[in-house]
Amino acid sequence: MALPCGSGRRWTRAAMMTFCLFFLMPMSSFGSRNTNTIFDKKQKLEVQQQLKHLNRPALKSIKSPDGDIIDCVNINKQPAFDHPLLKNHTIQMRPSSYPEGFSFDESNDVSSNSEPKFTQPWKLNGRCPEGTIPIRRTKEEDLLRAGFAANYGRKKHHSIPSAQYSADQVIHEYAVLSEQGDKYYGMMAEINVWNPHTQQTTEFSLSQFWMTAGRHGQDLNTIEAGIMVHEYLYGDNNTRLFTYWTDDSYQNTGCYNLVCSGFVQVNNQIAMGATITPYSNYDGTQSAVKFYVWKVDINGSGDWWMKIGDRDFGYWPSSIFSILSNSASSVQWGGEVINLMQDGQHTTTQMGSGHFPEEGPGKASFFQNLNVIDGLKTLTGPRNSQTIITNPNCYNLINSGDSFYFGGPGRNPNCP
Template identity: 30%
Template sequence: MKERRGIRVVLVLLYLVLGTRGKGAKTIIQWENTSEILTYPQVNKTMMQDGDVYDCIDVNRQPAFNHPFLKDHKIQMKPSSFPVGVNINSPVLHVASQADLPIVECSTGMVPILRSSRRDQTTTHNTDQVINKDVQIEEAGIRYSDDLYGVQAKINVYEPKVYKDGDSYSQTGIQIGNGPRGHFDSITAFYSVSPSYFGDSFGRFHVGWRGGISNKVCVDHKCPGFVQVSYNVGLGGKLQHVSVYNGPQYAIDLFIFKDPKTNNWWLVYGQDKIPLGYWPSSLFTHIKNKWSLSF
């Protein structure tokens, strides 16, 4: 019988959690991918050098607003405030330069949406089968359990060798969550290497979430929910600059936190804290105001 392989790496080199207390522990994380066909008006097509195709969509007509809970949602273009005193500095990663997120040239007021293809639907289905069967998963991470309101991480970016057999992938990122088994709400920001999904071995940047009655996992804009405000960061796109073993090091700074006025969960990037987008609190049942688990 063919051996199924999967590598899920949650390798956070530096990790800061905002909450009342924090305790380290060992954890197991399970994620799956899903894909739905969404229709939206195409405004402008952009072809990237690596072959990815993005459509620049009016920010107010992006896929997020196809969600039934967001029909009358008023978009928030930036956080009302940022947590005070949050900064990650370490001599361990002092030599690491900042890796760049995938940049797409869309005009202000637009957001880039990675165009779906027939290959996306096929490989996503295969990925679901792998995760739900006898897949071998190796993980490393940190778990905090308490009332939490934000998490920040500096993550070293690598492109590990991954088997191109349709069953293997690598994933690195941060995740927050809360809720009982079968109804677990969660939010994640990560990069992955998945030849079976994209047909290449590039490190690609993603966001994901799980919540609501269906409690299914959503990635990027494959199903509605995540509201993007950045007009030039392409979710699902290739990260620019990656670390080399015994060579130059590159890292991404990610920060997820609750907006104290709107209760939306914001994702910002880099030391300059550039807003990428947010998950409206109405999407969730168990993390409307806070969460208790962070990985």
């Protein structure tokens, strides 16, 4: 995921701190009074212009108990259609087909009045009417945390999960199962929902899937979604739903949720970037969310649809991708954290439940019901998988085929 105070590259800790301090210290720390005033006005103008662009006119706005504002935006006025390749796009309100063998929570004709098995706090105070979609409103403080307003909601030059590890840099750490060696036209997974601790504002913890095609650093295409705690992006420590995509290795395309154009949302019940509840309880009740992604019209230029729980949530039009317009070459599931190595020590930011996978059911975080749609258009469990674990003393993964437990506490006696 993107480094919050920079471009997403591997930064030394000193460089990271220099960059962050520059953008977070008071303007009075720089130059003369006149220079400060001009710079402040320019920054303010940039922020206001970006807010105007990001926040579309709402037919209705709902104040969530967690402090978010959810705007109900005309479905035809959503950011997706700013994409130059979607100017004349005809919105698809439901998939043209469902994969054979996918086992959904409910029937495909589920009533629009029924509830998903998870919920979001904003719905306690209202609902978005038909013909609109809920979009989390971006606030001024969100953009100010990003340093440059144009950087908000984006990540750049960051790799998909790998085993690279360096103790003197800002580190992306992983406990991931990776499936590759075939063409892939879909996947499914169920993740239990936790609220992991993060040590610093600029660190995050997430559980997600990646579907990828192409090569990192050149033409990597990805579609991604999951749950995350990311205080720098959202301003709090709530666990939130998210999506992401890129067509060029995170360089100029793609963003979280609906911050930029591309992803088309059709569901009016779920807001990306909003808090998801309830959380799982250690050694108690487990709360989980299911994700399904599949390519409709496999033999043609079908779009990539995503279902969340029993909801047809939306789709990535195939036209916004180069390589991924055809098929994916790998699928990954798992956890990721940022480790800033403050004071030369490993972060205490947790992955998953904050407990090692050895603790098992009810205590460790899991991915289960893992499946892919392979090159034969057949729904199957992972068959060509390998684990990517950057530091098993800090975060680990135990694989059992179509499910796995993963996570950990971060810093501990074996992970100093």
